[in-house]
Amino acid sequence: MRITLIMICSALFFQANSQTINNKKLIENCLENYFQYDRENIHVQFNKNRYVNSEDIGFKGYITSKNNMILAENTTNVQLIVYDAQRKIIQKKLLFASKGTFAGGIHLEDKFKAGKYYFHFFTNWMHNFIEDDSFVQTIEIIDKKETYNFDSEEPNWKTAEIKLFPEGGSIISDIINAVGVKITDCNRRGIQINDGIIVDSKSNEISHFHTNQSGNGVFYINPDLNETYTLKVISEKLTISKPLPSIQETGIVVSYKNNLSGENLLVNVKTNDKGVALYQNKTYNLLVQQNKNAILKEITFNNKQTDQIVYFDKKYLSNGVNSIRIIDENLNEITERLIYNYGSINPVTALEAKAVANDSIILSGKIDLNQANLSVSVLPADNKCAEQKRSIMGTFYLNAYLEIPEINNYSYYDPENKNRKEEMELLMLNQNRSKYLWNNIKLYPPKMSYTFDKGVTISGKVEKVIKPNSKFKVSLFSPKDNVFEETTIDEKSNFKFENFYAKDSTVFILQMMDEKNLSITTKMTTRVFSNTSPRYLVLPFEKFICPPINKTNDNFTFSAPKLEESVIKLNEITIQNNFKKLTLVSKADMSMNAQGFKIQEGQHGSVLDFIGRNGYRTGIDVENNEAYIRSSYSSNSDNAPAVYIDDIQQTDFNFLFDLEISDVDEIYIDKSGLSDTSSRSNGTIKIFLKKGVKNKYFKTKYTSMIVTNGFSPNIEYKSSYFETQKEFYYFGTLNWTPTITIKDTPYFVVKFPRGNQNEIKVQIEGFTSDGQLISEIKKIPVL
The missing domain is CATH 2.170.130 (Ferric Hydroxamate Uptake Protein; Chain A, domain 1)
Known part of the structure; x- marks a missing residue:
């Protein structure tokens, strides 16, 4: 059946006339065929994103089933590759995931010099798909022996670039066009301006616009086919211009009105008067889709109206990014527009911090959910090391469907940001397309060549000759870890333990046993390897190199250990030695x-x-x-x-x-x-x-x-010592708790040393058993 569907979808690409074919059914079949295999998506929360070189890095990962939006349990093996700023591999780790989550960390050491590093997480199953669902986190490491210059919040004005996003892919004459504007510097930092204008060839102002902190804006224009237009920004810090694309004689545009406070979505498929005549007697399919969840409606311009209005109930849209596509009679995509559906209200956590005896803080939380898995990072309120604000919602609802990920996405989900929905609308306009290209959906369904990885394999060979029909076996055990497993020996003296959880640096003991469970002394050779051939996803580095981010005049110099100040001069002391010398018996x-x-x-x-x-x-x-x-x-x-x-x-x-x-x-x-x-x-x-x-x-x-090729053991996270209180306020960590399980009670508690904090910064990420996401960054007073 799958081969038949591929042949049908491929054949349609070349057919000149397909009016007699039920396009609606064929579109549904292509979607089902392309998304029938579930995809995995990864989000990783780091306790912060900037570290001094004496600290521990802590992280917690969540793996989801993309089709069902629940924690994925098929994979246990997560690959981590760490690259330095020169794109060289510094470290590789195999991480163990259980029930869709994993936790880990790194004790920083000499191989991690000062600079930026990229942590790349992925699974073997991800190799089956064209789209990249891996996760990349950029961190910075600071050398305490060197003066540190803080990054400036100012964008690099000299590298400012304007990109335009007409809502139909092109600007069409004689109708009102919405055109998205995005202004960023080379490092993709948004540039906010208040005085952008559109002028014609005679310098007449036709339209004006502004951009927000992310650099996103929009202007509206009803252009003349025989005119040329230019976008201009003239301000104290930025003078830049960009000609608008050539005006098209006709075409089809998708616009919509997303009732942000209601349940209705109005989609307007529009053209100009010339388009109405050109597209008569042609049938189009309006497809609203995320993965294989799709709504299809036929539209025509037979009523000679330039605007074809279609209403949708938003409860049938998936949470997050959905694609609105126009598909013609030959199954070609005419245009695509992205829309974001916030869906149900996300759970909010009630947090309270209290100072208690022994100079500690108790952080108590309440969330109205019965079952959830959380991770919590607590930093001093003035901490300078958590400037990259990412959200688990931004990973699974937003970046999972964008061709170009939006890294700092927490503001789109921050309950305190009253303009978050309007800002999301601008973000959706300023996207060329989703990461799921219609041509791939139509012609290139995934081929399943890679499996879900589960554990590693320990294989070996005994030197003793095995007679036919013998019932010898090998036992494997670890006295420390309370592990005991058995497997048979084949006629070639080989044995194998598959899908085995083996941590690096674990010592396993192997013993050959006969059918009476009596041990037989013999030599064995062993090795540990992954169940699949090793292959690593390529980290999607930017193809261009940007100038360094500007620095501020705010420098920070770490204090050297003041050993001389800890020496106290005593006039006279008497030492009494109560030490009892230990006797060496042997x-x-x-x-x-x-x-x-x-x-x-x-x-x-x-x-x-x-x-x-x-x-x-x-x-x-x-x-x-x-x-x-x-x-x-x-x-x-x-x-x-x-x-x-x-x-x-x-x-x-x-x-x-x-x-x-x-x-x-x-x-x-x-x-x-x-x-x-x-x-x-x-x-x-x-x-x-x-x-x-x-x-x-x-x-x-x-x-x-x-074991040297097994799973990396999780570290025991420890907060680093700083010489001064200011150093700790700027760079320290109060607490990192990667795993909090909410079950049968909505409450949780985290306790940690106070460190003279009157206010703390808390980041909570989490996933509930029914697929709800939790993401909050709050400053909380210590009562």
Whole structure:
């Protein structure tokens, strides 16, 4: 059936006469065919968009089903690629999504120098479609060692550019035309002007206009076919002009009246007197559509009227951007116009912040919804790091359908912006078309070549020869993460764990078992890989390079740590030492060259890292994903020391990567090797565990592996320390809570240190179980 529909839609493109064909049904079939496979859309909330280089970056992602506008649960794998300003890949991460959401973060480190970075999120399923539904977030990193210059709010007047958007695609003579105007600088910053005019060839003023803060405006003109017109802006900061496009003799224009406070939509399909004669006896389909949700009505100019009026009930329109298209008898698109439907009222959160004991703030919220998933960022009220105002509504209702995304879109959804609907009308006028091109819908339905990614695959091979009809299996487990899985071994000695959630840096133990569940010692080779061939969506960088954004005279210099001011001179002190020296129990079993360490309470980290800080080089070999210990003067793996755990020699150092130093009682490091004659002078390391720590994994021969191509573990987000209160007010974060679950009660609470705040800035994003979106940015006094 699908092939038949493709052939019909393609054949219509070449037919000269299709009047006998039911175009309405064919249009519906083409829409059904193009949108039958659900698309995924991603929105990611960052706790802010500017960071100093000692901070943590935190983010929360939401994945939606585009056809149903609910959280998408088919995908678990989300790819993140981080690019620097030179468009070089800095980092790749595989993020784990559950029930349509994911959370993550990055501890900033040396590879992130000062500058701008682009975080690109996408899924494997997105490769199936021509349209780009990935998500890109731009962030800036600041070096505390350098003076920082704040960006100016002023646009770059020298790079100002005017774009014109006639509502029918062209300006037609002898009727009133609405023409959209957009004035921006090279960095797409809107330019607001109050004194734009349209003049004819004799410098007579024909019309005038103004633009808003986004640079959007409109003027109206009833042009003469034999006249030329010019748009001019002459002001103190900007002098610019642009000739209007040539006036067309006739054509078809779509305009509408969107009753912003009511339920009716009036669509006017109009032409001039010459068009009425030209389009007689021709039938057109007026299509109002978002995805496969469509309303179709036939129109003709047989009544010899220049205006064909059609009414729609807006309750049948989808929320967000809808396309209004005129389709002719040959299934060609004559013109397209975008309209935005705000739909139902969005939920509003009641927020209150109170100072409580122990210098803390409790942020309490109430939202009249029973089930929702929220993320909350709390910043000082004067924070300078959240200037990019994005909304989850702007991602899923607006940018999901625009050819050119509108990044700073929160103002179109801000309840405190009384002009938001009028501003949205101007934004819709100043769009050439939607991202869903009619020609693609008609001729190029998507081909499903990529799957929903679910987890990774751990595969391997046992060295032991497997006899036919044997019932051997491999068990895989992680003592720390309480993971236990089993799989069979095939006749070629191969095994596989599919759709598996494996975090990076996890150590898994693998053991071959017979049909009686008895372990069999054998070597295994293993690897971790994605279930699909790796392919990355290309980040849609701008093709042109703009001059840097202007800076203000407001510079900021971070304070150096004032250690000298923290030193207090004392005249006379008496020190009483109550320290009890810890005795090394196994010191006598080592040579005099051995250095002994008694592990005390409060020490953290892995044993492998501890060894790396005390005389050896340690790490993970990228070729075989195995931990190594090497002499500091050599990279040869044969120079590894002899390592013992509770006097049992170890050849598998992966266990040391997973073994916490807090589980260890004593460690002895003898680089001379005299503590053990089998060490071949490469050194000896002996580790003794604390009483009660299980050591069975070190007594039995297992195969172990360290996951390096799995999911990135989520970070434990921590707010960064700043030297002064002003630094914290400008750049700090009070709280980042990526996951708040609302269930059975409309209330939620977030508690965090006060930091002398009398007012805080809160950004809440969220998604309800029935597809409602939550997006608010508020300044709240601390009571």
